[in-house]
Amino acid sequence: MNIIDYADADLMALDVAQLIAGELEDALMSGGRATLAVPGGETPGAMFDDLSGADLDWDRVDVMLTDERWLPEVHVRSNARQVKERLLTDRAAAARFHPLYAPAERPDDVLADIEAGLVPCLPITVALIGMGTDMHVASLFPGGDNLATGLAAEAPILVPMQAPGLSEARVSLTARVLNGALSKHLMITGNPKRNALEKAAHMSPEDAPVAAILEDCTVHWAP
Numbered sequence: 193m194n195i196i197d198y199a200d201a202d203l204m205a206l207d208v209a210q211l212i213a214g215e216l217e218d219a220l221m222s223g224g225r226a227t228l229a230v231p232g233g234e235t236p237g238a239m240f241d242d243l244s245g246a247d248l249d250w251d252r253v254d255v256m257l258t259d260e261r262w263l264p265e266v267h268v269r270s271n272a273r274q275v276k277e278r279l280l281t282d283r284a285a286a287a288r289f290h291p292l293y294a295p296a297e298r299p300d301d302v303l304a305d306i307e308a309g310l311v312p313c314l315p316i317t318v319a320l321i322g323m324g325t326d327m328h329v330a331s332l333f334p335g336g337d338n339l340a341t342g343l344a345a346e347a348p349i350l351v352p353m354q355a356p357g358l359s360e361a362r363v364s365l366t367a368r369v370l371n372g373a374l375s376k377h378l379m380i381t382g383n384p385k386r387n388a389l390e391k392a393a394h395m396s397p398e399d400a401p402v403a404a405i406l407e408d409c410t411v412h413w414a415p
């Protein structure tokens with residue numbers, strides 16, 4: 193595993209933002225568009241703050257989430273809400289955002305439409321992925337009802353996901369789509385996640401979904 197250790201989370205945020213900006217800039221040099229996939233949760237906020245001011249042709253960048261909680265964007269737990277408030281500001285406000293949520297009772301009702309909107313943005317140029325201490329990545333949860341589909345070689349772009357203990361339904365990019373990214377970064381903080389990651393490296397993706405995305409992935413860790 194390629195793990196970069198940082199002295200603290202602020203330094204990690206700054207470095208990851210610079211790395212991602214550089215990778216997007218390289219991709220944009222060919223004249224086309226680039227796609228950035230980002231996680232929700234607590235970990236990426238500071239990195240979003242740093243990346244939002246990067247001097248890039250943001251109007252040629254598509255931004256999508258790795259996963260979403262099935263909640264309207266006004267909800268405090270909405271991953272889209274955080275992306276809009278902390279990443280798509282400053283220069284990055286010019287990027288094109290592709291939400292994974294649409295107003296419908298269940299993800300299944302609108303998933304095909306959301307997937308159709310993502311097709312032109314694939315493959316992902318840079319995927320930043322988050323992980324929980326339970327070893328879930330994106331919303332590929334251990335014990336999730338659609339985990340097998342989310343890990344399958346022929347998986348669709350998105351899977352709906354329900355898992356024990358979750359307070360709402362989820363939608364997630366599948367491991368196939370995350371692994372199709374030209375560059376993959378996993379960003380985690382704290383010893384419990386570090387220990388979980390090291391354990392996961394010897395486990396099956398069915399038990400530790402993060403194991404499905406570790407190949408060719410750079411891990412960034414701060415205490």
Ligand SMILES: O=C1O[C@H](COP(=O)(O)O)[C@@H](O)[C@H](O)[C@H]1O
Binds near residue numbers: 232260322
């Ligand atoms: O629920 C989620 O959790 C993971 C990890 O979040 P964190 O708060 O521990 O950083 C996140 O990567 C995912 O996008 C999110 O929906």
